Amino acid sequence: MLSRKANKDSHGQDSSYFEGWQEYEKNPYHPIQNPTGIIQMGLAENQLSFDLLEYWLRRNSNTMALLKKDGVSAFRELALFQDYHGLPALKDALVKFMTRMRGNKTKYTSDKLVLTAGATAANEILMFCLADPGHAFILPTPYYPGFDRDLKWRTGVEIVPMHCSSSNGFRITREALEEAYQLGQELNLNIKGVLVTNPSNPLGTTMTKTELIHLLDFAIDKNIHIVSDEIYSATVFDSSSPTTTPFISIMEVVKERNNNNLNNIRERVHMVYSLSKDLGVPGFRVGMIYSNNEMVVAAATKMSSFALVSSQTQFLLSNLLSDAKFTEKYMEENQRRLKRRKEMLVRGLRNAGIGCLRSNAGLFCWVDMRHLMRSDSFEAEKELWKRILCEVGLNISAGSSCHCSQPGWFRICFANISEDTLQLAMQRMKAFTNSIFSSANHIIYNM
Numbered sequence: 001m002l003s004r005k006a007n008k009d010s011h012g013q014d015s016s017y018f019e020g021w022q023e024y025e026k027n028p029y030h031p032i033q034n035p036t037g038i039i040q041m042g043l044a045e046n047q048l049s050f051d052l053l054e055y056w057l058r059r060n061s062n063t064m065a066l067l068k069k070d071g072v073s074a075f076r077e078l079a080l081f082q083d084y085h086g087l088p089a090l091k092d093a094l095v096k097f098m099t100r101m102r103g104n105k106t107k108y109t110s111d112k113l114v115l116t117a118g119a120t121a122a123n124e125i126l127m128f129c130l131a132d133p134g135h136a137f138i139l140p141t142p143y144y145p146g147f148d149r150d151l152k153w154r155t156g157v158e159i160v161p162m163h164c165s166s167s168n169g170f171r172i173t174r175e176a177l178e179e180a181y182q183l184g185q186e187l188n189l190n191i192k193g194v195l196v197t198n199p200s201n202p203l204g205t206t207m208t209k210t211e212l213i214h215l216l217d218f219a220i221d222k223n224i225h226i227v228s229d230e231i232y233s234a235t236v237f238d239s240s241s242p243t244t245t246p247f248i249s250i251m252e253v254v255k256e257r258n259n260n261n262l263n264n265i266r267e268r269v270h271m272v273y274s275l276s277k278d279l280g281v282p283g284f285r286v287g288m289i290y291s292n293n294e295m296v297v298a299a300a301t302k303m304s305s306f307a308l309v310s311s312q313t314q315f316l317l318s319n320l321l322s323d324a325k326f327t328e329k330y331m332e333e334n335q336r337r338l339k340r341r342k343e344m345l346v347r348g349l350r351n352a353g354i355g356c357l358r359s360n361a362g363l364f365c366w367v368d369m370r371h372l373m374r375s376d377s378f379e380a381e382k383e384l385w386k387r388i389l390c391e392v393g394l395n396i397s398a399g400s401s402c403h404c405s406q407p408g409w410f411r412i413c414f415a416n417i418s419e420d421t422l423q424l425a426m427q428r429m430k431a432f433t434n435s436i437f438s439s440a441n442h443i444i445y446n447m
Contacts, residue, residue, distance in 0.1 A: 005154070016385055017042065017145035017401035024395040029421070039425045042395040044201060044363045045416040046235070046280035048337040052330050053280070056320060084305040086115035090314040093321035094288060098273065100324065101234045101331060106251045112290055114300040115314075119231050119274040119287040120150050121307035123195075126270055126289060127155040129299045130225050136160050136189040137227070138180045140172050142366075142402035142409070144201045151195070160184040160191065163405040166368075169357065170203055172196070172211045177218045193225030193268075194218070199232040199247065202402050202411035203366045204342075204359030206236060206245045212253045216265060225268045226250060231287075234278035234331050237339035238360035247361065251290070267293040275317065277363065278331070284313050338363070338415060341422070345414040348426030352433045363415040367396075370408030372436055381407040392432045394425055 020042050029037035088110070095108035116122040131137065133156025139147060140162045151157055162180035164170040177194070184191045194215060198207045219226050228250035236247045254269050270291040276282035286309050289300050321327060345365055346356050357366040373380040378400050385398040399409035414422060 015145055015148070015401040016382065016398045020385075020389055020395040020397065023389055027393075029393065031420070036393065038389065038393045038395050039421060039428075040395050040416065041413050041425060042397045042411070043416045044277070044413050045282060046277055046334070046338070046363055047416050048341060049280055049330065049334040052333060053320075056323070056326055056330075060319065084308055085301060086304075086309065087311065087314040087318060090309075090318040090321075091115065093318045096324075097321045097327060098290075100328065101278070102247075102249050102252070106249060106255055108251075108290060112292060112297055114289040114291075114297055114304055115309055116287045116289065116300075116304050117285040117307040117309055118276060118282070119229065119272050120146070121304075122272045122274070122287040122289045123147070123150050123227070123229065124155060125300050125303045125307070126227055126272065126296075127151050127157045128303060129296050130227075130270075131155070131157045131192040134158065134190070135192045136184050136187075137192060138162050138177070138184065138194045139403075140164050140170075140176070140194075140196060142170070142202055142399055142404035142411075144197060145397065145401045145403075147195075157192075158189055160187070160189060161403050161405075162194075166357075166406055166409070169205070170200075170366075172207070172214060174214045174218065177214065181218075181222060191222065191224055193227060195227040195229065196250075197229040197232070198250065199230075199236060199361035201232065201362060202364055202397065203357060204362035204364055205357070206247045206361055208245050209248055209253065212248060212250060213257075215250075216253060216257055216269075219268060220265050225270065227270050227272065229272045231272065231274045231277050232362045233273070235335065235338055235363060236361040237335040237342065245360070254292075267291075270296060278334075280334075281317075284317065285309060286313065286317060341414050341419070344419065344422055345412065345426070348422070349412075349429065352426065352430040353437065354429070354433065364411050364413040367410045367412050368408065369410055370406075372433065373408055376407060378407045384408075385410070388429075388432070392428045394428060 024038045024040050024042070027037045028034065029039045091110040091113050095110050095113060098108050099106070116125060127137070136158040137151065138160045141164055148159065151159060160180050160183055162176050164172060164176060181191055196207065196215065199205060215226060230249060233247050233249065249271070250269055251271055254266055257265065270289060270293070272287065272289060274287035275284065291297050342365065349356060349367060355368045357368070359365060369384060370376070373384050381398055381400055385396070388394050388396060397411040399407065402411065
């Protein structure tokens with residue numbers, strides 16, 4: 001009686017990533033009401049700077065509450081129908097905000113921007129624009145588990161994993177790109193492009209210029225598209241030390257390389273952005289597509305009618321983002337807080353005998369627990385993940401849910417919980433690893 005889509009279990013929610021969320025919802029931690037509950041460390045949400053946003057809202061409460069524009073009520077204008085192109089004021093504020101946050105290295109213009117209800121909708125719309133059912137995109141692993149749902153479920157587009165290794169910090173290489181392309185051909189898939197996240201989710205690292213050049217050269221050689229998901233671009237909290245890489249947008253490299261106009265690559269590079277991570281307002285559902293391809297912008301704008309942002313939300317954010325003095329101070333303070341919180345997590349894990357991949361961005365760390373597993377296998381990884389979820393009471397994301405090719409890596413989020421909760425989580429983890437190390441020593445001692 002139902003459609004094939006409704007009957008088919010292809011949503012992507014059969015991974016441990018979603019299973020952990022379900023277990024958390026049954027038994028969520030609360031410091032008073034449920035102190036032994038599961039602590040949510042699988043949610044990449046930025047709750048560290050709400051006080052700054054609330055301060056701005058209080059200071060501008062009359063304008064926001066009364067929906068005033070230039071001292072005159074804008075209620076009727078906002079309450080009535082708005083076309084799917086979005087409010088010009090928000091689009092103008094967004095491109096100016098992105099230009100400032102990217103150090104004015106690339107100037108963005110509103111005519112190349114399409115508003116969507118979050119980055120989820122933006123990525124899906126791009127798949128609809130760039131590929132047909134059965135076509136494929138290459139994604140470097142590990143990648144965000146939700147892409148299996150966002151990119152594939154309704155579009156029919158396939159994902160070809162490009163396996164990156166811990167031996168070089170999971171960096172993208174030309175060899176890995178070629179191997180993934182060859183795999184796609186062996187599977188009789190038409191490769192339409194490569195999708196990357198920069199900064200990476202789940203690695204928390206920024207792509208080097210060398211990686212971006214490899215990506216562009218590959219796209220030029222294969223005559224395919226590039227989609228760069230840059231929703232964590234303003235969470236980069238360390239870009240000055242010799243061991244870290246500053247954030248470089250794909251659009252910046254395209255601008256440099258486009259002098260030769262090689263194979264029209266400029267029109268085959270598309271960017272996704274949102275305010276969910278950088279500004280910490282995922283509930284507002286504000287995302288966008290940015291493209292130099294006029295046909296993509298036109299088609300995506302039409303498709304955005306199915307994923308609109310409310311006019312009231314657009315009005316509020318256009319005012320907030322237009323306050324350049326506030327947004328610059330907000331970003332500086334938010335990055336400082338993210339760095340401090342990330343360092344707390346790294347110290348806590350180190351105290352528990354656990355190391356992390358060196359990172360400089362995002363709301364999470366990529367954590368190495370290979371030494372805690374009984375064997376080098378994905379079965380052992382899932383066993384360890386279940387113990388941490390059920391015995392330790394921490395919901396973290398197993399590397400296999402991110403399609404990591406090496407078992408034993410996990411993503412742990414740090415910006416969605418309080419400092420006290422993070423400290424408790426690290427106490428639990430230390431007690432757990434102490435028990436593992438003690439058991440191992442006991443076995444060795446008695447052999």
